[in-house]
Amino acid sequence: MFKADHYMPGGTAWCPGCGNFQIREALAEALAELELPPERILICSGIGQAAKIPHYIRANGFNGLHGRALPPALGACIANKELKVIVESGDGDSYGEGGNHFIHNIRRNPDLAHFVHNNQIYGLTKGQASPTSDQGMKTGVQVNGVVLPALNPLAVALVLGAGFVARCFSGEKDHLKETMKEAINFPGYALVDILQPCVSFNKVNTFGWYKKRTYFPDIEDLEDWSAALEISRQWGDKIPLGIFYKKPKPTFESSLKVLEGEPLAFKPFNPVEIASVQNEYL
Amino acid sequence: MDVNILVGGAAGQGMDTVMNLLGKALVREGYSIIYTKDYMSRVRGGHNFSRLRISSETPWTNVETVDIIVALNEETFILHNSDLSPSGRIIFDPELFDLPEDEDRGVPVKLRSLAEEAGGAIMANTVAVGALLVLIGLETATVEKLLTETFTGKEDVAEQNIKALKAGFKSAERYCSTCFTLPPKKEERKKLFIDGNQVLGMAALASGCRFLSAYPMTPSTGIMNYLAEKSVQYPVVVEQAEDEIAAVNMAMGASYAGVRALTCTSGGGFSLMVEGLSLAGMTETPLVVIVAMRPGPATGLPTRTEQGDLEFVIHAGHGEFPRAVLSATSHEDAFYRLNKAFELADRYQTPVIFLSDQHFADTHRAVDPFDFNRLSYNRSIAGEGEIEKPYKRYRLTENGISPRVIPGQLEGETVLVDSDEHDENGNIIEDAETRRLMADKRMRKMVLLAEDMDEPDLYGDPQPELLLLGWGSTYGVLREVVDTLSARGKKTAMLQFTDLWPLPQKRIKNLFPQVEKVLSVENNITGQLASLIYRETGLAVDGKIVKYDGRPFLPREIVKEVDKYVQG
Numbered sequence: 001m002f003k004a005d006h007y008m009p010g011g012t013a014w015c016p017g018c019g020n021f022q023i024r025e026a027l028a029e030a031l032a033e034l035e036l037p038p039e040r041i042l043i044c045s046g047i048g049q050a051a052k053i054p055h056y057i058r059a060n061g062f063n064g065l066h067g068r069a070l071p072p073a074l075g076a077c078i079a080n081k082e083l084k085v086i087v088e089s090g091d092g093d094s095y096g097e098g099g100n101h102f103i104h105n106i107r108r109n110p111d112l113a114h115f116v117h118n119n120q121i122y123g124l125t126k127g128q129a130s131p132t133s134d135q136g137m138k139t140g141v142q143v144n145g146v147v148l149p150a151l152n153p154l155a156v157a158l159v160l161g162a163g164f165v166a167r168c169f170s171g172e173k174d175h176l177k178e179t180m181k182e183a184i185n186f187p188g189y190a191l192v193d194i195l196q197p198c199v200s201f202n203k204v205n206t207f208g209w210y211k212k213r214t215y216f217p218d219i220e221d222l223e224d225w226s227a228a229l230e231i232s233r234q235w236g237d238k239i240p241l242g243i244f245y246k247k248p249k250p251t252f253e254s255s256l257k258v259l260e261g262e263p264l265a266f267k268p269f270n271p272v273e274i275a276s277v278q279n280e281y282l
Numbered sequence: 283m284d285v286n287i288l289v290g291g292a293a294g295q296g297m298d299t300v301m302n303l304l305g306k307a308l309v310r311e312g313y314s315i316i317y318t319k320d321y322m323s324r325v326r327g328g329h330n331f332s333r334l335r336i337s338s339e340t341p342w343t344n345v346e347t348v349d350i351i352v353a354l355n356e357e358t359f360i361l362h363n364s365d366l367s368p369s370g371r372i373i374f375d376p377e378l379f380d381l382p383e384d385e386d387r388g389v390p391v392k393l394r395s396l397a398e399e400a401g402g403a404i405m406a407n408t409v410a411v412g413a414l415l416v417l418i419g420l421e422t423a424t425v426e427k428l429l430t431e432t433f434t435g436k437e438d439v440a441e442q443n444i445k446a447l448k449a450g451f452k453s454a455e456r457y458c459s460t461c462f463t464l465p466p467k468k469e470e471r472k473k474l475f476i477d478g479n480q481v482l483g484m485a486a487l488a489s490g491c492r493f494l495s496a497y498p499m500t501p502s503t504g505i506m507n508y509l510a511e512k513s514v515q516y517p518v519v520v521e522q523a524e525d526e527i528a529a530v531n532m533a534m535g536a537s538y539a540g541v542r543a544l545t546c547t548s549g550g551g552f553s554l555m556v557e558g559l560s561l562a563g564m565t566e567t568p569l570v571v572i573v574a575m576r577p578g579p580a581t582g583l584p585t586r587t588e589q590g591d592l593e594f595v596i597h598a599g600h601g602e603f604p605r606a607v608l609s610a611t612s613h614e615d616a617f618y619r620l621n622k623a624f625e626l627a628d629r630y631q632t633p634v635i636f637l638s639d640q641h642f643a644d645t646h647r648a649v650d651p652f653d654f655n656r657l658s659y660n661r662s663i664a665g666e667g668e669i670e671k672p673y674k675r676y677r678l679t680e681n682g683i684s685p686r687v688i689p690g691q692l693e694g695e696t697v698l699v700d701s702d703e704h705d706e707n708g709n710i711i712e713d714a715e716t717r718r719l720m721a722d723k724r725m726r727k728m729v730l731l732a733e734d735m736d737e738p739d740l741y742g743d744p745q746p747e748l749l750l751l752g753w754g755s756t757y758g759v760l761r762e763v764v765d766t767l768s769a770r771g772k773k774t775a776m777l778q779f780t781d782l783w784p785l786p787q788k789r790i791k792n793l794f795p796q797v798e799k800v801l802s803v804e805n806n807i808t809g810q811l812a813s814l815i816y817r818e819t820g821l822a823v824d825g826k827i828v829k830y831d832g833r834p835f836l837p838r839e840i841v842k843e844v845d846k847y848v849q850g
Binding site: 055059078101103104264265274 | 310471472473474475476480484487488489490492493495512513516517518519521523524525527528529531532533534535536537538539540541543557558561565621651652654655657658659688689690691692693694695696697698699700701702708709710
């Protein structure tokens with residue numbers, strides 16, 4: 001099969017020191033270790049620095065609109081169930097502009113992995129607050145500091161019934177890679193919120209800031225929802241990393257009998273064969 | 283002679299039940315009918331009514347005149363009494379209200395009491411159908427059979443309904459048996475009795491549409507209902523999206539991944555889809571959007587009809603990209619026209635908007651069964667031998683159409699699409715030269731697309747003095763107007779646009795100079811088709827006949843307007 005390098009054609013337009021580099025490498029390594037050929041993978045993204053990932057990973061790519069990475073991914077899951085579908089975008093894209101799709105696709109539980117590059121800031125538009133920015137952070141727009149409490153994506157996902165919820169840190173690349181592999185193989189919606197520094201615009205949540213706070217807690221029972229919710233609410237001096245919850249439930253696709261057999265995209269069709277459908281109106 | 287029936291009552295009283303039952307029975311017996319609905323945006327109360335016209339050929343429109351009123355409440359009588367012909371009849375429940383003393387056209391039928399005797403007040407509508415049948419000189423057998431079919435598995439319910447039906451028949455018999463003579467009928471059981479939304483749903487299914495994502499919105503929801511019902515038996519997935527933004531983006535994801543995909547909505551929902559439409563243009567993703575129009579702005583009149591979104595859908599979306607806009611003129615045409623929309627979307631890898639409206643969506647007509655042999659299923663997806671390797675999704679070509687493959691189709695080849703301006707491979711770029719090449723490539727598709735547009739349909743005198751212009755669902759009423767004016771000796775014709783964008787221009791350019799008067803007839807405020815024609819060709823109409831009260835045109839009101847422009 002392919003080595004990780006095969007999945008990383010060309011250069012990137014990210015700032016030197018950006019956490020995105022480790023995330024990209026972890027993803028390429030995960031895909032290589034899972035032995036997934038590029039044509040079997042689909043990466044859907046929205047808009048933002050993280051959302052440029054389809055240009056930097058060799059795979060099928062749908063780089064759509066800001067906030068709208070999940071809906072086309074769902075459509076693709078239905079059209080061709082043989083694709084390994086990954087949604088990859090930033091915190092603004094996934095939790096802000098795309099909040100409604102985040103909520104309802106957790107409820108749907110399609111078989112896809114959602115990797116959110118969470119740098120707690122808007123990078124592409126140069127430094128405004130994101131839904132995950134900590135209260136008090138000053139920006140050019142939030143001049144008196146962020147007033148709104150930060151969105152906790154992992155707690156939201158758990159409360160909505162997500163079957164796979166994890167947090168990673170771009171500075172812990174091996175852990176990230178292993179978590180990505182598990183998320184990709186997980187049958188159903190799998191959220192991996194990936195903390196990463198934004199070297200250009202987030203002067204608070206730096207690499208060192210995350211490094212100092214993150215730790216790997218002992219999680220005894222991955223199916224203990226209450227314990228997962230409890231741990232997902234830890235934030236501040238200590239920030240837990242790891243898979244907090246993992247419990248498969250029926251996927252959206254499994255509810256659709258019509259998806260049995262060949263993928264819809266490759267099923268042949270001839271209009272004449274269904275002409276009898278009009279007889280009910282006779 | 284034609285027979286025109288109007289059934290009215292409050293929302294929830296079941297006018298649909300009466301009309302569906304009666305309509306289907308008439309069609310099965312070989313009669314040609316049209317049935318339209320006028321309903322309020324509420325689930326209970328208010329005033330709703332339906333019109334049903336029986337003619338020797340399938341009528342193109344309903345008319346103002348009414349021969350039989352079924353007044354399920356007093357308001358129906360008060361509101362529609364003035365349209366009732368002198369020899370007309372009013373079926374009403376004397377236990378509910380009384381007609382004025384000087385009104386001798388009443389047929390009192392104790393709808394509620396008879397229904398209760400048969401097994402329940404809910405069957406008052408069935409009693410009314412029985413009364414209607416005797417008035418028009420039909421037996422109850424066909425309706426009885428329909429009731430048995432409808433309540434398969436619930437034999438007791440069927441039996442009660444049949445009892446109610448016969449009670450209504452018997453009760454009205456003594457007042458008016460065969461007061462109305464129906465026009466001659468055709469062969470039995472040869473026509474479909476179907477509404478516009480069902481035609482479009484069936485056309486989508488028969489075009490190989492595998493995925494519909496939509497958010498419910500009147501008057502488009504019937505399409506969603508149709509395909510959802512069929513998804514049990516046929517390979518189509520229907521997903522109710524969390525909003526219209528999701529709906530259009532889901533459809534695009536499905537289309538990109540290889541299936542024919544559809545979304546449907548009305549103006550408000552389409553407003554939310556507009557960014558997605560632009561994405562379809564940029565990523566060159568085939569997409570069909572059915573926009574069933576209702577009066578705006580904003581929420582407007584949710585259950586009424588209008589043609590107010592023509593200019594909107596032609597211009598919707600930021601940036602410039604190719605698109606096609608087609609419209610539903612008649613049930614007969616729309617079935618094949620929507621198939622064309624799917625074909626165009628695949629061929630040109632771009633969005634196609636199909637305009638319907640409430641009037642078309644909710645109108646039932648008796649039409650010949652559709653010929654499925656006339657439908658096409660050409661996916662315009664390139665085979666392995668037809669592409670250069672490595673595969674580039676946006677390869678520059680002479681006609682602007684880049685060979686399209688789908689993800690997972692070819693070993694070792696990936697498909698990258700991008701909302702940003704991109705190079706041939708689909709990778710994000712910012713240089714001026716590539717931008718220009720890609721913009722030109724996309725817009726070049728308009729040249730061939732324009733050649734695929736059908737010229738507007740000409741009906742009437744081939745060398746008219748008066749020409750009426752229309753588009754979409756006014757087709758039927760305009761045909762009737764042309765017939766009326768022609769019968770009066772005026773050389774009249776109509777041009778009805780089905781394909782609207784890119785605007786087909788040959789026929790108008792040819793005809794305009796030859797006619798004395800050109801009048802546009804549109805269900806909107808400003809006369810959008812007339813404006814579009816002027817902008818594209820410099821040809822101006824002599825007058826715009828418009829209607830924007832949320833109701834479809836009736837023939838007489840158009841004739842009256844025409845008379846203001848054409849004397850003698």
